[in-house]
Amino acid sequence: MGIEDILLDGESLFRNISAFNPDYMPDNYNFRDSQMEAMAISIRPALNEGRPINSIILGHCATGKTTAVKKVFDLVEETSDKVVCCYINCQLHTTRFGIISQIHQKIFGHLPPETGTPFSRIYQRVMKELSDNKQALIVALDDVNYLFHNQHANKVFYDILRAYEIFPEVKTGIFAILSDLEFKVALDKNVNTVFVPQEILFSPYTRSEILTILTDRVNVGFYPNVISQDLIEQITDYTFESGDLRVGIDLLRVVGNMAESHASRAIEQKHLDESLSSRIPVKLTQTLSVLSKHEKSLLKIIIDYHDKDLSAGDLSKLFIKETNSSNASFSRILEKLEFLRLIDTKFTGKGVRGKSRQVILRFNPEDITKCKI
Numbered sequence: 001m002g003i004e005d006i007l008l009d010g011e012s013l014f015r016n017i018s019a020f021n022p023d024y025m026p027d028n029y030n031f032r033d034s035q036m037e038a039m040a041i042s043i044r045p046a047l048n049e050g051r052p053i054n055s056i057i058l059g060h061c062a063t064g065k066t067t068a069v070k071k072v073f074d075l076v077e078e079t080s081d082k083v084v085c086c087y088i089n090c091q092l093h094t095t096r097f098g099i100i101s102q103i104h105q106k107i108f109g110h111l112p113p114e115t116g117t118p119f120s121r122i123y124q125r126v127m128k129e130l131s132d133n134k135q136a137l138i139v140a141l142d143d144v145n146y147l148f149h150n151q152h153a154n155k156v157f158y159d160i161l162r163a164y165e166i167f168p169e170v171k172t173g174i175f176a177i178l179s180d181l182e183f184k185v186a187l188d189k190n191v192n193t194v195f196v197p198q199e200i201l202f203s204p205y206t207r208s209e210i211l212t213i214l215t216d217r218v219n220v221g222f223y224p225n226v227i228s229q230d231l232i233e234q235i236t237d238y239t240f241e242s243g244d245l246r247v248g249i250d251l252l253r254v255v256g257n258m259a260e261s262h263a264s265r266a267i268e269q270k271h272l273d274e275s276l277s278s279r280i281p282v283k284l285t286q287t288l289s290v291l292s293k294h295e296k297s298l299l300k301i302i303i304d305y306h307d308k309d310l311s312a313g314d315l316s317k318l319f320i321k322e323t324n325s326s327n328a329s330f331s332r333i334l335e336k337l338e339f340l341r342l343i344d345t346k347f348t349g350k351g352v353r354g355k356s357r358q359v360i361l362r363f364n365p366e367d368i369t370k371c372k373i
């Protein structure tokens with residue numbers, strides 16, 4: 001097939017390819033009723049001028065936490081205008097200013113000016129509006145562990161939860177979403193004075209639940225008979241073993257594309273085999289996509305020299321030479337890469353006062369290179 005044929009060939013196996021996108025909102029959303037009820041119960045007091053119940057929403061990755069929160073928020077906003085529900089992705093918004101700006105956007109429909117307006121003025125404007133409208137505010141902080149990095153969590157929680165000290169009428173609550181149970185202890189440490197939450201737990205999906213979810217997605221995303229039951233079962237096994245539902249949803253998209261690129265009318269075993277052999281972990285792709293230019297540069301240097309056993313000091317010299325940045329910036333970025341769990345650092349006992357550190361990649365360097373950072 002020539003390139004033109006590929007572009008013009010209207011025939012597709014996908015009825016709705018967006019069903020495999022990471023942000024797709026499934027109409028059919030099963031197995032999470034009890035968690036969604038618990039969220040509704042936490043929000044209910046706010047519908048009657050009470051204070052919402054703070055909650056921590058815990059569960060491994062891809063157990064449906066974000067989707068459940070967004071669905072409940074939509075339902076609340078359809079039911080009542082007494083509560084403003086604001087969902088914030090803390091991977092993207094990590095500062096007090098960034099977070100209050102998102103709340104501002106939710107309330108006023110636009111972001112505040114990025115420069116020149118101090119935090120306190122935006123904060124007052126937001127809270128005054130809520131107070132005038134007698135509205136409560138619920139903020140869902142997704143992947144809240146990203147706020148621990150620069151010790152922003154405590155301030156952000158304080159900003160939101162202590163609004164009543166200045167505006168007694170404003171009732172506020174937080175849903176803190178965490179996918180790594182280890183971080184729960186860190187959250188307690190970071191915000192224990194202001195945040196005493198109830199827990200809403202998202203347990204991992206069973207194999208049969210995964211099968212149902214993937215089958216639903218197949219029915220929305222592909223035309224009938226594009227994929228056999230046997231292949232769906234194999235993808236279910238692979239997903240169950242990986243412990244990440246996103247792997248299965250993404251794999252469906254990849255095998256569909258693979259079959260299309262072979263101009264096949266259906267997905268075949270060889271397409272699945274080929275897709276599995278060239279897979280990049282989804283989680284890795286996601287993490288790499290939020291890195292800045294300098295963060296990527298340092299990661300590339302670490303990859304290039306990963307088998308040379310260089311110390312952090314050696315890497316620092318290479319990084320400074322390539323990017324013209326300072327040693328402080330090297331240390332900050334190294335710490336961030338470690339925080340994102342892309343690398344580990346280990347003291348070797350060598351160097352000045354035994355402070356020399358070795359930097360170890362936590363991922364297969366080939367996988368990172370495949371992501372074309």
Ligand SMILES: Nc1ncnc2c1ncn2[C@@H]1O[C@H](COP(=O)(O)OP(=O)(O)OP(=O)(O)O)[C@@H](O)[C@H]1O
Pocket residue numbers: 021022023024025026028029030031032059060061062063064065066067068178179213245246249
């Ligand atoms: N019960 C379900 N039914 C259908 N699709 C689901 C269900 N649970 C999760 N998904 C799908 O799995 C993917 C991940 O879900 P979601 O982002 O809500 O999980 P999460 O727990 O917030 O993940 P993370 O902690 O990694 O951010 C999404 O594509 C979502 O549509």
